[in-house]
Amino acid sequence: DAKTTQPTSMDCAEGRAANLPCNHSTISGNEYVYWYRQIHSQGPQYIIHGLKNNETNEMASLIITEDRKSSTLILPHATLRDTAVYYCIVRVAGTSGSRLTFGEGTQLTVNP
């Protein structure tokens, strides 16, 4: 699976949009971009994933560049409960049991 690069930490004001970047310059054509987050001492939570089109759900939006070498997770109106470590992962889909490899992630702190 391709490696990803994320900033170690970011801050965001409550109510503002949080934009979390991820670089995945070695991504292959059949690899998806996944985002998870982990609130302190809990299990990771799936947020969103995409292949090449932008995606939106009730939690967030995912913007993937045209060359697919980077992406941005957008939390449109961050709340204090969005404080967590956010993981960007690229993975080949299509096989049950294919692994999800976590890196260091970005610690997002939402400030009042």
Next chain:
Amino acid sequence: ETGVTQTPRHLVMGMTNKKSLKCEQHLGHNAMYWYKQSAKKPLELMFVYSLEERVENNSVPSRFSPECPNSSHLFLHLHTLQPEDSALYLCASQRGAGGNYGYTFGSGTRLTVV
């Protein structure tokens, strides 16, 4: 509640004890995983089960022994652990063979080896 239930939530055990961690899901998922998360470290994949067969063992010491009796249950049997095995142990499940489904994680078992 995520649909993946792990018990116990907290466990303290001595180095000579034998204990088991349990993971249960009724989401109809076919793949299940054990991850270990030590303090201030990324999650480490330990074992992968697909359709009740172990498909991956990431060089995990034999003092950790997984068991998957059916697609809804996953166990991690612990024996003669070391203090450095203290960590958060997370179970995850994934739907179906093929496709691009996300994982659903449990809340984890916080293990302390004394």
